Amino acid sequence: MFEKFEETDDEFAKLLRRINPPRVVIDNDSCGDATVIQVDSVNKHGILLHVVQVLTDLNLVIKKAYISSDGGWFMDVFNVIDRDGEKIRDPELISYIQKRLESDEDLVPSFKGMVGLMPTEEHTCIELTGTDRPGLLSEVCAVLADLHCNLLNAEIWTHNARAAAVVLVTDDTTGYAIEDPNRLATIKEMLCNVLKGNSDINTARMTLSPPGVTHRERRLHQIMFADRDYENIERSEGGGVHDKSSRPHVIVADCTEKDYTVITMRSKDRPKLLFDIVCTLTDMQYVIFHGVVHTGRMEAYQEYYIRHVDGVPISSEAERERVMQCLEAAVERRGSEGLQLELCAKDRVGLLSDITRIFRENSLCIKRAEISTKGGIARDTFYVTDVSGCPVDPKTVDSICRQIGQGILHVKWNSNSSPKPQQEKTISFLLGSFFKARTFRH
Incomplete structure (x- = not known):
């Protein structure tokens, strides 16, 4: 009975949307230092997230926002700039934003390869959860390399002693998704063993994302929320990055x-x-x-x-x-915690395993990481501290740069002051x- 009501409500919402399609106005004249994007639409649960997600996936910075959705109508105004602090001038990008916000989200292809929305048919999407510890990412990467999995993209978050990751892999021989059930079972067993360590027998887990479309960053929020990372734990008092x-x-x-x-x-x-x-x-x-x-x-x-x-x-x-x-x-x-390290190198099987092993051997702890591969080039960003959560010694950074190779690893210090x-x-x-x-x- 309730399912019938939900289906009726959904069909009614679709009818209203067809009668009153969303209207998007992008204005570069009314504000001196930002592009103003106004969205008017029939209201539905999740529409605000959809709009913000589209703008965020394009690496646009929202400086101001005004939200109003009473009376069944949704009206939002966003002042946005690009990462360089400039207004949006690219006609192709402006057209894409309008089409994406005025259409059903699944009908518009991604803009120039943006990876916010990722179909999972061409690769295997793995979700990981466990207790954070120094060297964890290195161990995960080593297991994947040993199992002949090529890691294409990944994002890793840590918070309140918990770690979560969404990892995209392919078979390093075929270049396609791994579909053999026996091999997937082996991958799951090996990764769970790594995630469990000596103390996380009950909560460590590895799962496969369901087929279809997965928004990686939203999944990370959902994974960590399900893992109850928000529950307070005792915070260190001696020089940690967070205060x-x-x-x-x-x-x-x-x-x-x-x-x-x-x-x-x-x-x-x-x-x-x-x-x-x-x-x-x-x-x-x-x-x-x-x-x-x-x-x-x-x-x-x-x-x-x-x-x-x-x-x-x-x-x-x-x-x-x-x-x-x-x-x-x-x-x-x-x-963003600690020291930002940016890697740019020709991709190869096992590259990430080697890089993270060097970090581990130099007592670095990876707090967050963004891994991507495009056109045969690996572009990875790591946010690292020492094992106690303190800033990294510059001598350690110099040693790591020498081991990895000059010109491959770039250092960008993020001030922890607020x-x-x-x-x-x-x-x-x-x-x-x-x-x-x-x-x-x-």
Whole structure:
């Protein structure tokens, strides 16, 4: 019975979408330092995430955002720039954004090979979860190399002593996906043995992504959320990369006047921050009805008015605490820690295994990694600390560069300092006037 109602609602939503198709306006004139993208559409759960995901996958930086979706209609305005801080001028890119946001997401091909959405028919997509420890990625890469798996792309996150990865591999002989059930069972057994180590017998796991389309970064959020990485653990006090001053500040409060829950956030600004927050709230089954995002020179300020998908605001202290923990985790998972090492080299089977082994032998701990291969060239980015979580000794970096080869490994230091937190206050003024007026002015 309920399935029939859901199907009816879905068909009705499709009819409304055909009658009132989304309209996207991209304006380079009204704002002096950013491109303004306005999206008007019939509202449906997940549409905000879809829009933010499209912009984020194109490596666009969202500097400001205004969100409104009351009354069954969705209207968002985004001020965006590219990674160089410039407006979007490429006509091909502008056309792609319009087509992607005005069409069903599965009907528009990826732009110039962007890898946000990845079909899994041409490769095997492996998802890994386990307890983080120094050398874990090196051991995983060594196992894959021994099993004749060519690692094409991967992203690895660590947070609260947990590690998660989404890894794309092919058979190193055929270049295609690995489909033999016996071989897949062997890969699973070997990887699980590595992930379990000596202390993670119950929670370490390796799974295959289902056929179809998988958004890698969203899956990483879902994997770590399912692994309950947001639950607080005792943090080190002695010189670790993370400290309290750099952690996000989240307040969850009631807005009884309009029957919403209001979330206010302040954190260090970084790329893809808005995607991480919207992704987390959407997967936790919350709907953002109104919101505003503003990024300053170093900090990002966000405010959202939300309800659960059943229309009810947060009603218990336990749920409020859980939302705060989950949003803090969403910000921290992708937080760039320590030293950034960028590798650019001709790809070969076992390359990543060799590189990560050198890191391990020099007592480096990989906190996050982005692995990609295109046109026979491996382009990998690693964020590393020493085994105690402290910054890496420059002498160690010099030694690693000599072992790997000059010109192959590039070092980019990411400062761990963060702006001094402002005095305790909320940012309710950003949307407070909205509820006092009949219209929302940008």
